[in-house]
Amino acid sequence: MVVQVKHNTNHSGKTMDGAQQKVEANILLLGAENVGKSALTVRFLTRRFIGEYGEIESIYNHNDKIDGRDISFNIWDSLYPQNCETTESITEKHLQWADGLILVYSICDRSSFEVVRQQVHRIKQAKKTSGVSPIIIVGNKRDLQHQRTVSSEEGRLLALSADCGFFEISAAEAYHGVLLVFHELFDLIREARALKKGGFKGIVRSMSAVFGRKRTE
Numbered sequence: 001m002v003v004q005v006k007h008n009t010n011h012s013g014k015t016m017d018g019a020q021q022k023v024e025a026n027i028l029l030l031g032a033e034n035v036g037k038s039a040l041t042v043r044f045l046t047r048r049f050i051g052e053y054g055e056i057e058s059i060y061n062h063n064d065k066i067d068g069r070d071i072s073f074n075i076w077d078s079l080y081p082q083n084c085e086t087t088e089s090i091t092e093k094h095l096q097w098a099d100g101l102i103l104v105y106s107i108c109d110r111s112s113f114e115v116v117r118q119q120v121h122r123i124k125q126a127k128k129t130s131g132v133s134p135i136i137i138v139g140n141k142r143d144l145q146h147q148r149t150v151s152s153e154e155g156r157l158l159a160l161s162a163d164c165g166f167f168e169i170s171a172a173e174a175y176h177g178v179l180l181v182f183h184e185l186f187d188l189i190r191e192a193r194a195l196k197k198g199g200f201k202g203i204v205r206s207m208s209a210v211f212g213r214k215r216t217e
């Protein structure tokens with residue numbers, strides 16, 4: 001059961017001028033407990049790391065600007081359920097809602113890496129016919145190098161084998177890595193939408209929009 005609390009944040013603090021249509025993207029965060037899903041979400045929403053987050057499952061709304069375009073992110077910070085199998089915790093409802101998924105593990109918790117492996121498998125199986133929404137795998141808690149039990153290489157290989165994006169970050173240490181995760185996922189969602197809409201021409205258009213743009217950071 002989802003407790004749907006809507007929070008609204010806006011990085012720029014500016015009002016919409018109404019001239020351009022806002023693009024919406026539904027992002028679902030999955031992963032084992034205690035890996036930093038809420039930390040990642042709150043970092044993106046507020047640029048801050050507050051340490052403890054409580055156990056509330058929420059959908060947040062957040063307005064951002066990418067390439068001059070207004071984006072409305074709906075971010076579902078899911079709770080990892082205690083009493084069911086890893087794969088059962090991802091329902092059809094989750095998958096239909098999500099335009100893109102972020103699967104989080106902790107680099108110092110091997111079992112959380114295995115949870116992500118199972119979740120990727122489950123998502124790919126469930127969406128075999130209708131097509132999988134883009135996925136980014138995130139190894140969090142990069143600041144805890146001395147406690148690392150999952151190598152970067154393992155994370156990267158899993159992502160490669162499942163056709164997912166991959167980042168290692170520390171939600172505790174920096175905002176920039178978290179921002180990159182969400183922006184990269186948005187680019188992938190944009191490509192997937194273009195592909196659905198316009199076939200090959202659509203993807204070429206979308207890719208040139210991505211590669212042709214100047215990165216400021």
Ligand SMILES: Nc1nc2c(ncn2[C@@H]2O[C@H](COP(=O)(O)OP(=O)(O)OP(=O)(O)O)[C@@H](O)[C@H]2O)c(=O)[nH]1
Nearest residue numbers: 033034035036037038039051053080141170171172
């Ligand atoms: N050192 C370190 N600690 C982190 C990092 N991200 C989160 N944490 C800590 O890890 C703990 C769990 O973080 P949460 O964001 O609540 O994890 P969650 O995945 O949302 O957990 P559930 O609500 O149980 O699903 C908290 O004590 C955070 O302060 C990180 O990058 N580095």
